Amino acid sequence: MRKLIVGLAGALLASSMVLAHAADKKVNIAVSIPAADHGWTGGVVYHAERAAKILEANHPGLKITIKTSPDGASQANALEDLTTQGIDALVTLPHNSDELTDPIRQVKAKGVFVTVVDRALSDQSIQDLYVAGNNPELGRVAGKYLKDKLGTADVVVIRGLPIVIDEERQKGFDEAIAGSGIKVLDKQFGNWSRDDAFKVMQDYLTKFPKIDAVWCQDDDMAVGVLEAISQAKRTDIKMVIGGAGMKDMIKRVSDGDAMTPINVLYPPSMIATALELTVANFYDQVPVRGKYILDATLVTKDNAKEFYFPDSPF
């Protein structure tokens, strides 16, 4: 019996030493993300810094270096600089797939654990872990909500920029409303900008005497759309559906604003998810390799608080 207790105690001691050792384990993680050039990337920077602070506090040996870059070429340089400092893992949201696939491949060749966020690389065999939002789903959830809520309605759409993300969102939306009473009157690009969305919406209001709803797949544009509608004093528009989860819009949903009953999430905080999972790989021996696709969660008045970050810039 005594033997057993001593044995157990020994085992406990040994394992606690292993644990202590694990907590002090030195791990360097580099985070390379685009500079805050619009609201959403501003949110990415905020959430990367926020997650890094929490993770470093929980893991004494952990060092997280965050580097932002204004464009693809300077991000490639930043990747080189970060790698020469000696890193164990790279968490990166690449500016674009084509330019950065090779620089990230070189990082990988040095034996670094690579986590890619949001924008997929041209060669997906490079990444150990891929964390992203769900663009087709963002469109589908918005389309389905309009279909279920309004049944038949005349809808105008304001798209972002003609790039893959936008195409995927649009396709998801089109599929969700296919064969329903939701009729798309017009689609135009608002360049993910408040000002351009304001203009496009003003023109829509001139062009169409009756509009039931607006889908603009991005919250920055929703701000411009709402302003154009209130300025024109039009009352036929029942709702404006944005997306991404900007704090002002989440606040409106949470306050029960009738014009913005819901939002669809495409959260910049996905960078935090990526960081958590990457750290878990090193400290907790949790298997994380693979693809982690976040839901395009439907944000309603009931769950809005969960997604509200009052301190975030986005």
Place this chain on the structure above:
Amino acid sequence: MSDTQANTDTRGLGRKLADIDKTAVAPFLALAALFVLGALVNPSFIGIDNILNVLTRSSFIAIIAVGATFVISAGGLDLSVGSMAALVAGIMILFLNSAAIDGNFAMLAAGVVIAIGVGAGAGLVNGAVTTLGRIEPFIVTLGTMAIYRSVTVWLANGGSIAMKSSEMRNLFRPVYTGTVLGLPIPVWIIIAVGLLGAFILYKTSFGRHVIAVGSNEDVARYSGIHVNRVRAMTYVIQGICVAIAVVVYVPRLGAATTTTGMLWELQAITAVVIGGTALKGGVGRIWGTICGAFMLEIVGNIMVLSNFVSEYLIGAVQGVIIIIAMLVQRTLQRKG
């Protein structure tokens, strides 16, 4: 020389006036052509509401482009106006949020003064570095474009700077949405800025110096004009115009974002050139510039109102319309 002189005399005053008019009127004819096109595309285009919307929307570029007319006629160039607009808007809103002075109205008035001060200061930086440092304005303003933009992004923490007080927002909003005698306030501001700009450029000795410096810097210098001072002054005027545009811009959405003023510099330069001002300097047409700004905005408006252009091709069609408008104008000028 004497032949031409005699010719002009025999052709008479009326003919001479007609010639001058044709050149100056060209942009307005192109504008009229766009109106016809718009009306054909969608009858609601010529609705008074739509026209007023478009005129109001064009106010930022129109006001900035009046300043750009000065810079360009003096042989300079300012690429920083878009970033400068974002910076001025950001600082103005941060000041308004600080509630440093009692009373919303006094705050707004002080905010406007601060905006104009920041704009003039940012313009002075461009002017001073260009003239004292003897660096090409293209490079200087490309540099300040990056600087003003980054500082704005930094101030905004990567997000947006929004007016916090909804009372002040409501007090300020009519500057964009309000009307006086049926015309939106921004349109009155365009008219005021245009009148003042035209007066300075055409009726004052400073205005004549601007044109002289732009036509031939050396001749201007030998004639005793302070070339550097005149050049630097045009950038300050540009900065003040940017600030006035910001005063109209901020009440619209009540926020400055990191994309505020993006590519405005190109739109302003395009408006100036469409309006008949030569990019090489020496000619300045204030009303042509304002007309050019209207044209740019109207082209975009017609595209959205039309049903037969794919949303992917709008940029191409806009480009074609702008080039055709320029061709029409040049043909008219050659005839004149």
